[in-house]
Amino acid sequence: MSDLVTLGQRIRHFRTAAGLTLDQLGDRVGVAGSQLSLMENGRREPRVTLLTSIATELGVTLAELLDTTPPTPRAALEIELERAQRSPHYTGLGLPVVRAGRSMPDDVLESLVGLHRALLERERQAIATPEEARRANTAQRLHMRTLDNYLPDIEELAQQVVRESGHTSGALTHREVGLMAQKLGFELVYVNDLPHSARSVTDLDNGRIYLPPASIPGGHGLRSMALQAIAHRLLGHEVPTSYAEFLRQRLEINYFAAACLMPREQSVAFLSQAKADRNIAVEDFRDAFGVTHEAAALRFTNLATSHLDLTVHFLRVGNDGAVYKAYENDGLRLPVDVTGSTEGQLVCRKWSSRAAFARTNRTTEYYQYTDTPEGTFWESTQIGTSASDEFSITVGVPFADSKWFRGRDTANRHRSTCPDPSCCKRPDGDLAGRWRGKVWTSAKLHAHILSPLPSGTFPGVDDLELYRFLETHAADTEG
The missing domain is CATH 1.10.10.2910 (Arc Repressor Mutant, subunit A)
Structure with missing residues (x-):
């Protein structure tokens, strides 16, 4: 859209320089002046043949007309204002659009553009x-x-x-x-x-x-x-x-x-063969393409429904039980807050993604059936380690589809009634009675969820550090 606005500005610039009105130029190229007006305002995309005719009548080349550079400093401000007023941030305010007509003084236009820049900067900071x-x-x-x-x-x-x-x-x-x-x-x-x-x-x-x-x-x-x-x-x-x-x-x-x-063609062939053999395993998929377990598990969710006719769920859960990433299209009820967000919420202690942390041998995948209010799900979980803590990667499917996976013969089975607090969140009466009123503790915040990213041109990146880095290494290229 911004390219159309620039094109319209250039048509207007060269038309005005040629001393032609909209109707006069329209007569020469065979369109109504009102249609040219829409083009100059960036609201209609002209055909290449029409652009060629316009360029000829205005005494410029087609390349000059299609140049993406605003023709004048004033035009650059008008284009910036137009773009700002079409942004979701402005349209969401429900305010009227201000047209930068020829009668608008330059200082007013500069003030409006400056205001939009300031609003955008505040939006970026938040x-x-x-x-x-x-x-x-x-x-x-x-x-x-x-x-x-x-x-x-x-x-x-x-x-x-x-x-x-x-x-x-x-x-x-x-x-x-x-x-x-x-x-x-x-x-x-x-x-x-x-x-x-x-x-x-x-x-x-x-x-x-x-x-x-x-x-x-x-x-x-x-x-x-x-x-x-x-x-x-x-x-x-x-x-x-x-x-x-x-x-x-x-x-x-x-x-x-x-x-x-993990290219689609090779990945689908590999997974389809594994399904035919009733031996799908994320660890095999991982090893075949030399990637991490998490990458393989996520890639499996991309292909499972569209190419293998399987609905799935995926979870990355910290060793504190908090969700880092989650996806499902198989009906599993993810833990969510009042906004519908699942990041930072605690999963049931009886789900595979938390039960796997109790294993002594963590070198292989852990398999489990979990009975939930939404049905029974089969799950495969692998424990991983980051620089700061442990986490689990889980892929699961409804019970009926477990027949396609390695580990379907597991004897591990747990029953979860979450979100019912009596499932795994509320201590039993004796335990609560023994310790109520006799303990004081302080909560550890989930910093990865609650901390805002540093503001800057790119979210989370320190501008000063970034530009200093580029300046240092630009000297290497010049040398």
């Missing part, structure tokens, strides 16, 4: 408040549920990029990821001094994608981070103006990276 984060997370999770967690456009894009890299089977290599970056005009550079708040940094001016040191063990993380940086460019992302947009972009780049590391 971009990651806990309440907004929870609501945005909830909206995204519910939206992905309607899509069965499957994004066909990104699947096709990833398939194309992987094919062009020359990859055919097995785990995607660092070299192939490097070739993907090269096709976009970028070099992968591994550095030790990334800003502490950034996972990667893309220098658009010098064609570099900066990543952590290449010596990091495993390698999946580096491939994934590089692919995510590449995805921002391929998907045409711009600086997010809301936390919801930030989350959408994060979901899309993660999805793209997973779809490259």
